[in-house]
Amino acid sequence: MLENIQELIDQYIDLSFSVHRKGESLIRDQIGSDLTNDQHYILRYISQVKSCTSSELAEEFDVKKSAITAIINRMWEKGLIQRTRDEKDRRVVYLTLTDKGNQLYVNCEERIYKLVESFIKQFDPKEIKQFLETYEKLNQILIESKDDKMEE
């Protein structure tokens, strides 16, 4: 029984790495060459919330603000993102998608959606639903574990 658990743990470590690598490279191919994965996730986030700040992105993606600045700069140079200073609190800068950014996002998302759909459809809906439930639970455990560490 103990050996069984050890096997599961090893299997999980191997799988999580493999799935991540394979999935990421497939999505990279789908997106096309002009957008990195990180840039796409930021595009996705801003599209969902419409408007946000650098600090919010740093919090959401769990990186330092200077990392966000670098990514946003590159996307701004490509004309995908707009920066607007808050008139009341002139420290904050709101980030929104330009028309070009939004258009690119919709285009990418469509292709990714079809790709992921082709994967998901190979499963019994019940199985994938159970899978996602466990996945979500795991995500919560990771978040809590990270919060615990922060408090030390």
Added chain:
Amino acid sequence: MLENIQELIDQYIDLSFSVHRKGESLIRDQIGSDLTNDQHYILRYISQVKSCTSSELAEEFDVKKSAITAIINRMWEKGLIQRTRDEKDRRVVYLTLTDKGNQLYVNCEERIYKLVESFIKQFDPKEIKQFLETYEKLNQILIESKDDKMEE
């Protein structure tokens, strides 16, 4: 019903990114500061197969050989990896762990094992087993999808 599937797809895309980020940063903290995730995965791979080549690593990790050279160089500078030329075919270089490399690996693996164990133990063994089965199936789908793309 169609909406249901769309929800699952969105949920999967969000979750896979979130779990990956959280998990990776937690493991990074566990490993300690002197080893990146990529370096750890290479340490892990070499430890398992005892001896391998750059080409094998490039194949396994799905990157170009020059990327491997760069990583191995850094690990070699830290005294973790040994390079040995094949006497018969003098083009190939065998990579093995030094004592220091092996010691570091065992140390890291122990801490990561405990961390992942603490996660896994929060699940019903049946649930985690079912989860890993689906995960493995997904991994196979990704691998096949990648192979199909290669043939084009």
Added chain:
DNA sequence: TGTTAATAGTTAATGGGTTGAACAATTAAA
């Protein structure tokens, strides 16, 4: 056998992501 092709690995240039520390501008708190 001797030329050509394939293979293993490296180097260099370029681009992208990350951190940490220092900094300016602005706002909040005392």
Added chain:
DNA sequence: TTTAATTGTTCAACCCATTAACTATTAACA
């Protein structure tokens, strides 16, 4: 009003990835 804290940026230093050109070596084959 002086002092904190906050928002975001810049810079130097790493790490990882790709492409292209290159060396060295081995395999193929005519």
